[in-house]
Amino acid sequence: MATEDATAPAQQRQSQVRIHLHTKSGDIELPQDTGSILVSTELKRYQLSTLVNRLLETDKPLPLEFLINGQFLRTSLDEFLTKNGISAETTLSVEYVKALIPPIYSASY
């Protein structure tokens, strides 16, 4: 039983995921509860940072880091989901924090 649309890609992988953005820092909380939003699983830290900055309507872009299940996002969402065996069917809880400025090396005496 298969009447697959010939023009469509052979088998699509789930390319979108619902995420719920939240933070523990009171000063960068989203203006109102945005609920969950839908994004491509191709997104990486940089695009997510752009997205949150847009939602925050910041004047100067604020670099952000993202935590999923306590782990920092260092790859695309897709890779993260695959590596951790998480299904794109469920809403992903994503915490964002201000990126720490790389520590300036200070010589100690």
Added chain:
Amino acid sequence: NTHLEPDSASTRLTQEEGLALWTTYESRTRILSHLLTEHLRLILSPTQATKMRGDFRTGKRLNIKRIIPYVASQYKRDKIWMRRSVPSKRAYQIMLAIDDSKSMAEGGASALAFETLALVARSLEMLEAGELCIVGFGEDVEVKHEFGSPFTSQAGAEVVRRFAFEQTKTNVRKLVADAIELFRSARTRTSGSSAELWQLQLIISDGMCEDHAAIRRLVRQAQEERIMIVFIIVDAAYTSTTTGASVSGAAATSGGGGGITNLKNYTFERDPSTGETVMKDMRYLDTFPFGYYLIVRDVAELPGVLAGALRQWFAEVVDTGGY
């Protein structure tokens, strides 16, 4: 078909558990299904006043389009009258497709889907409107109840047992493609009968699907094959106190709540003229590929909104003389 039955899975209910669960959903929706039956009886009954149609030698009303050819043919082409056409007997084949994917387990969408199933299946049985088929879909499509077999409480219990809401993908494109195929063979099987056949698919899902453009093409193909598809979005994530469902996107958007009407889709696209990447946001429902959809947050709303959508569809079909 390589889909493996989750028969051995520990998640599968026993027969007794299935029956107990089904009985709960049935009793919870008993009054509502009587209400829906009454709505549908009026809509599906073929005795309604039908359109005036040409071309007859005698009749009730002149067909204006026939007058000039009539004169030009020196009054030979004299079938210029219209009559009320006699409604013919109709037979229905109705498919209920229930989303068996994991996203349904979030926020209680699965319970709402079963209530919807119990409500709709019961009232169609009461109506004796025709044949009923139930399929589950996710990564794959599986027929849980075939056209032609009676839908008893035992059958209902068997159906609920066979849903686990654990499929890790939601392939709606495959669902529509397979449904067209199933409807084709069901139509062939009944081709001997004199009644005109109406085919209807009701999809019960949380509405989360991908590949909207490809799905839209298939929905159009279904329409060409006279298969009506109504998508019932069970919106369990909606948390606002506002109630009231919406038909065909006329949703009352209120602030807050995680409902599907508020869901936004953020995309990053390269602007070809500047080479810069721009972020765009769009309402998820703006690209939703189904023309007929309704949003249900409480099963109590369903008889009214479903009847409304079907009434609208039948009116359009009769109007265009599509059947």
